[in-house]
Amino acid sequence: PPPTTPPPGGAAPSLRVSGNRLVTAAGATYRLLGVNRASGEFACVQGKGMWDSGPVDQASVDAMKAWNIRAVRIPLNEDCWLGLSGSPSGPAYQQAVKAYVNLLVANGINPILDLHWTHGQYTGNISACTDVNATCQKPMPSRQYTPQFWTGVATAFKGNDAVLFDLFNEPYPDAANNWSDMAAAWRCLRDGGTCTGIEYPVAGMQSLVDAVRATGATNVLLVPGLTWTNDLTQWLTYKPTDPRNNIVASWHSYNFNACVTETCWDTQIAPVAAQVPVHAGEIGQDTCAHDYIDRLMTWLDSKRLGYTAWTWNPWGCSGGNVLIEDYNGTPxxxxxxxxxxxxxxxTP
Incomplete structure (x- = not known):
């Protein structure tokens, strides 16, 4: 196999899908290895400003580079981008996202823009909040606002294929129907519409792919599976159609998920990775140790897949999944x- 590309000295590479690999413009295989930088999804709706008081300046990016981070997944808030609620909201929020994305790209780091919190009232099974506003994680995006969100994001970043779009963080329409009909949940994920247990009209992944491509944006798209995107078992069957064939499967893996063994990964994830690139957009463990992610990364490395760990925020590791003690990068x-x-x- 061709060697994995070392981090470039200059800007982050433009990326596209070729077979089951992410590749640069020159056709070299490229792995997205890095972290999540949370707060763009929650701070604005909680009255905590844009980035929860954390820096997004050159010094904070230099701290990431000292870890050889070359991908940063940035969770976003639909209401704040669209100006529906929150502060900053609308153009001020959009400008802050653009500035951080541009800084990362200039430093050789590929941003992954992830739609994390969305609009739509959900009070059903495993509801995280009853608020119609984007103040928590909903089971699926809304037909009312999410295509509009992706039209705006795609318009803002089209022409910069160093930026990737993670269409929806962690769907759980299967939980919404109480795991009573998995085929219906997979159809809900792809096609949207009326989904059992979800009170609002749903935007399926196909409509979000279409919204991005209608802008002329050619960026790589990450498409999730079910069960908070730990389940990719039917992902290939329900993969949305993309005229550019530029889709990556988004997988999340924590020690408390269902699929936590090499046997499960070989059975459920490897067949997907044989067909399309798989990116482990969130990995972690709730123990503050690293035995689980070590096993997981060894497996992902063997398949030459990328991963972005949760999370580059100094929140204290008592709850697990926290990588740093401060934004200087103290682990x-x-x-x-x-x-x-x-x-x-x-990473060399």
Whole structure:
């Protein structure tokens, strides 16, 4: 196989899908290895400003580069982007996202823009909030606003194929119908419409692909599966159609999920990765140790797949999944230390 491309000295590479690989414009295989930088999804709707008081300046990016981070997944809030609620909201929020994206790209880091919190009232099974506004994670995006969100994001970043679009963070229409009909849940994911247990009209992944492509944007798209995108078992069957064939499967893997063994990964994830690129957009463990992610990364490395760990925010590791003690990049014990050591070992 061709060697994995080392991080460029200049701007982040434009990327596209070729077979089951992400490749640069020159056709070299490229792995997205990095972190999530949370807060764009919640701070604006919680009265905490744009980035929850954390820096998004050159020094904070230099701290990431010291870990050999070359992909940053940025969770976003639909209401704040569209100006429906929150502060900053509308153009001020959009401008802040654009500025951070441009800074990352200039530093050789590929941003992954992830739609995390969305509009639509959901009070059903495993509801995270009863608010119609984008104040928590909903089971599916809304037909009312999400195509509009992606039209706006795609218009803002079209022409810059170093930026990737993660169409919806963690769908759970299967939980909404209480796992009573998995085929219906997969159809809901792709086609949207009226979905059992969800009170609002749903935007399916096909409509979001269409919304992005209608702008002329050619960016790589990440498309999730079910069960908070830990389940990719029927992903290939229900993959949306993309005229550019530029779709990556989005997978999340934590130690508390259902699919946590090499046997499960070989059975459920490897067949997808044989057909399309798979990106593990969130990986982590709730113990502050790194034994689970070590096993997981060893497996992902063997398949030459990318991963972005949760999370580059100094929130204290008592709840797990927190990589840093401060925005200077001091790693947490021992989860952050383990992840940093691994990144430094796999990236030349």
């Amino acid at each position: 947490t014990k021992s989860y952050g230390e383990g992840y940093r050591a691994h990144l430094l070992s796999v």
